[in-house]
Amino acid sequence: MADIQSPRVRVIDSAVGCPEIPIVRGEGNAKLVLSPHNGASFRSFQLVSLGSGACTIELRHPSDAAYYVIEGEGAIVDATTGVRFDLAEGHMVHIDAGDRYRIEAGAAGINVIGGPCPPDQDLYGGITSDKG
Numbered sequence: 001m002a003d004i005q006s007p008r009v010r011v012i013d014s015a016v017g018c019p020e021i022p023i024v025r026g027e028g029n030a031k032l033v034l035s036p037h038n039g040a041s042f043r044s045f046q047l048v049s050l051g052s053g054a055c056t057i058e059l060r061h062p063s064d065a066a067y068y069v070i071e072g073e074g075a076i077v078d079a080t081t082g083v084r085f086d087l088a089e090g091h092m093v094h095i096d097a098g099d100r101y102r103i104e105a106g107a108a109g110i111n112v113i114g115g116p117c118p119p120d121q122d123l124y125g126g127i128t129s130d131k132g
Contacts, residue, residue, distance in 0.1 A: 012038065016027035018047070021061065021123065024062045027051030028105070033061050033113070044119035050074065050114045061123070065095040067103070067114030074110035077102050087112075 010017075018031040029049040035044040047057065048067075058079045067076075069091045071128075075084040076093045079100035087093060087103075087110065095101050103112060116123065 004011040004078055008039070010039070023056045023123075024048070024050065024054060024058060026105075028052030028054045029110070030056070032102065032124065035115075035119045036121075037124060040119065043117050044115040045090060045113055046115045046122065048103060048114075049109070050103065050111075051109045052105060052107050054109070055104040056102045059123075060100045061095075061120040062114035063097050063116050063120065065114065065116040067093050067095075067112045069093075070111040070113055072108055072110035075104045075106070077104055086088055 018033050018038065021032050021057075023030045023046075028048070030046050030048045033045040033047050034040045036045075048093055049106050050056070055077075060079075069087050069089050071089050073086070073088045076085050077084050077093070079102055084104075085093070093114075103110070
């Protein structure tokens, strides 16, 4: 049997100490909840909150990404074709590696959590570590 290190369990409060990443156009923000900056090797999560009419910048990652809609409504837009897919609370979306996309808020805004898996070093490269 392979020698597997015991995993470390951490509780991360997304309201405290999460650095913002500059991926939002308009009202809102994107907080980096989980990434290599705090010890994650295999997954990343950002909490993206977009106000009415706001969107993310165009995103593209070398790995797949997935997002879950916590509340609100909006769309995920294929930035290559312009095709829009409506999103609402409870929906999940999967983006293939290399696909260009953006998240757009509806009239009441949208909150999603997710990101690339494994983490996208280009997206998170400038964030300093809080591991200790």
